[in-house]
Amino acid sequence: MVAKLGRFAALAESDKTMLAALEKDEREYRKDEVIVQCGETVKELFVVKSGWLASYSLLDDGRRQLLRLFYPGDIVDLSEIALLRCRHDIKCLTAAVLCPFPKSGLEPLFTHSPRLTALLFSMTVRENSTLLDRIRAIGRFSAYERVCYLLLEMALRLHAIDGLQADGAFRLPLTQSDIADLLGLTNVYVSKTMSRIEADGLIARDGNRVKILKPQAMAELCNFNGDPTIDSSWFPVH
Amino acid sequence: MVAKLGRFAALAESDKTMLAALEKDEREYRKDEVIVQCGETVKELFVVKSGWLASYSLLDDGRRQLLRLFYPGDIVDLSEIALLRCRHDIKCLTAAVLCPFPKSGLEPLFTHSPRLTALLFSMTVRENSTLLDRIRAIGRFSAYERVCYLLLEMALRLHAIDGLQADGAFRLPLTQSDIADLLGLTNVYVSKTMSRIEADGLIARDGNRVKILKPQAMAELCNFNGDPTIDSSWFPVH
DNA sequence: CGAATGCTTGAAGCTTATCAAAGCTGGTGG
DNA sequence: CCACCAGCTTTGATAAGCTTCAAGCATTCG
Numbered sequence: 001m002v003a004k005l006g007r008f009a010a011l012a013e014s015d016k017t018m019l020a021a022l023e024k025d026e027r028e029y030r031k032d033e034v035i036v037q038c039g040e041t042v043k044e045l046f047v048v049k050s051g052w053l054a055s056y057s058l059l060d061d062g063r064r065q066l067l068r069l070f071y072p073g074d075i076v077d078l079s080e081i082a083l084l085r086c087r088h089d090i091k092c093l094t095a096a097v098l099c100p101f102p103k104s105g106l107e108p109l110f111t112h113s114p115r116l117t118a119l120l121f122s123m124t125v126r127e128n129s130t131l132l133d134r135i136r137a138i139g140r141f142s143a144y145e146r147v148c149y150l151l152l153e154m155a156l157r158l159h160a161i162d163g164l165q166a167d168g169a170f171r172l173p174l175t176q177s178d179i180a181d182l183l184g185l186t187n188v189y190v191s192k193t194m195s196r197i198e199a200d201g202l203i204a205r206d207g208n209r210v211k212i213l214k215p216q217a218m219a220e221l222c223n224f225n226g227d228p229t230i231d232s233s234w235f236p237v238h
Numbered sequence: 239m240v241a242k243l244g245r246f247a248a249l250a251e252s253d254k255t256m257l258a259a260l261e262k263d264e265r266e267y268r269k270d271e272v273i274v275q276c277g278e279t280v281k282e283l284f285v286v287k288s289g290w291l292a293s294y295s296l297l298d299d300g301r302r303q304l305l306r307l308f309y310p311g312d313i314v315d316l317s318e319i320a321l322l323r324c325r326h327d328i329k330c331l332t333a334a335v336l337c338p339f340p341k342s343g344l345e346p347l348f349t350h351s352p353r354l355t356a357l358l359f360s361m362t363v364r365e366n367s368t369l370l371d372r373i374r375a376i377g378r379f380s381a382y383e384r385v386c387y388l389l390l391e392m393a394l395r396l397h398a399i400d401g402l403q404a405d406g407a408f409r410l411p412l413t414q415s416d417i418a419d420l421l422g423l424t425n426v427y428v429s430k431t432m433s434r435i436e437a438d439g440l441i442a443r444d445g446n447r448v449k450i451l452k453p454q455a456m457a458e459l460c461n462f463n464g465d466p467t468i469d470s471s472w473f474p475v476h
Numbered sequence: 477c478g479a480a481t482g483c484t485t486g487a488a489g490c491t492t493a494t495c496a497a498a499g500c501t502g503g504t505g506g
Numbered sequence: 507c508c509a510c511c512a513g514c515t516t517t518g519a520t521a522a523g524c525t526t527c528a529a530g531c532a533t534t535c536g
Contacts, residue, residue, distance in 0.1 A: 057374050059461055065374040079367065082360040084467040087367060103472060111352050111474045117359075118348055122320035124362050129317070129325060131369045136295050136303040138376045139422030143492070175514065184377030186493055191515055207501085223297055229322040234341060236349045381524070413482065424525055429484055445533090 004073035009232040015116045018109050023047050023099040029092045036090040042080040044100050048072050051096025052173050055088045066182040094173045114236035122230050129228045138184045143193045145222040146183040152224045169211035242311035247470040253354045256347050261285050261337040267330045274328040280318040282338050286310050289334025293326045304420040332411045352474035360468050367466045376422045381431045383460040384421045390462045407449035
């Protein structure tokens with residue numbers, strides 16, 4: 001996590017120490033294991049060491065909407081610190097290693113490091129921004145555009161944490177049902193859409209590996225702007 | 239704004255003073271006036287004194303997605319403080335009075351009041367939570383459910399700032415095209431859907447006034463949970 | 477009063493969902 | 507090491523929900 005945050009702003013040694021304290025315990029989780037259940041009172045947060053997680057919401061009739069994906073280096077779920085009760089389920093999409101820490105573990109950080117506080121605030125805003133992008137995608141994009149969009153976003157996100165393979169391809173640990181629930185589609189139509197995207201020569205697939213062949217064309221197709229740039233100029237110095 | 243934030247946690251006098259400083263200037267804006275344009279470097283933020291605003295994203299071919307609504311007491315756009323360039327347009331849905339202040343106006347607040355910082359952080363998380371709810375609505379709800387959802391959310395939001403009329407009705411300053419762009423629908427279908435909702439006896443309409451007749455039934459219909467509860471127990475004391 | 481804007485209603489069409497069945501793949505136990 | 511099985515993906519046929527297009531009506535404003 002120090003590595004991830006350090007990309008956005010220089011950190012003092014004391015800041016690094018505080019962050020490292022959050023990662024001192026490790027716990028392993030199996031694929032599909034549920035980490036947090038909707039309605040629970042949240043006492044613990046987690047730093048993701050490895051693996052993918054997702055938060056999601058279930059409706060009475062079985063409909064499901066995936067809300068967020070958590071990658072290595074993320075905090076699950078930083079937002080929950082401010083809420084009394086958790087509003088969504090969170091589970092492992094792959095086997096994962098998490099570093100649990102009590103909610104109060106962030107307290108010293110808020111009281112002693114304005115700079116680190118600003119940084120966490122910025123991370124929350126950034127996440128916010130990706131949610132807005134997805135609202136736009138689900139609300140106004142065709143299925144074809146939505147899938148392109150998701151693939152680009154994942155590639156970008158993985159690139160940032162060195163999760164891409166040498167040739168730029170990446171393993172897609174989501175099932176097509178997961179992708180459908182993330183984008184407001186059905187698994188059947190995701191399958192048909194991905195086949196079309198592949199037939200059009202925009203991507204190549206091999207098992208669950210995906211390689212984006214024409215990132216430029218795909219980005220134009222779905223108005224993909226990449227990540228917002230964090231402005232650290234206003235951060236308190238210490 | 240002091241009133242709005244004070245609802246979530248007790249504020250020290252010094253905190254109130256800092257907040258009040260943000261609201262010392264006032265400027266009037268006309269309906270449809272654009273406050274912030276996509277791509278601009280953000281130097282100024284605003285406290286909404288009166289009126290409604292919305293941020294939105296335009297696609298090349300004219301499609302539009304409304305992203306957020308801003309009500310009196312909100313900061314437009316708190317998120318932008320952390321971003322170098324603005325990613326969306328923001329405009330007035332009604333005539334409005336805003337209090338502009340420079341981005342740097344928040345700096346003393348971050349450096350001198352951990353408690354206020356935590357509160358702003360919480361507000362951001364809370365907004366985050368409503369975005370997740372809307373992702374769920376757009377991704378998995380039918381048009382009928384989406385419109386019910388939006389009306390409930392607005393009523394709740396207005397209730398919190400005493401914006402409801404005596405009989406519980408409220409003026410809806412959005413056009414049906416706005417509602418459509420907020421929910422990922424078309425203006426035509428919003429019209430048909432609202433007529434159905436009214437025919438079903440869930441709401442009553444008179445011009446642009448709306449009254450929710452059966453809030454309970456509507457809430458069950460669309461799994462409406464109300465607002466998340468903010469946990470202020472972890473806030474630094476001063 | 478005329479023009480502009482927004483709302484309503486109907487008909488036709490398209491994207492996506494639903495249902496169903498068959499093919500593929502990776503993991504497990506014999 | 508192979509066969510089996512469960513879960514995932516693919517493909518096709520049909521259906522539903524929403525969009526698009528178009529015209530008429532209502533309201534507001536200069």
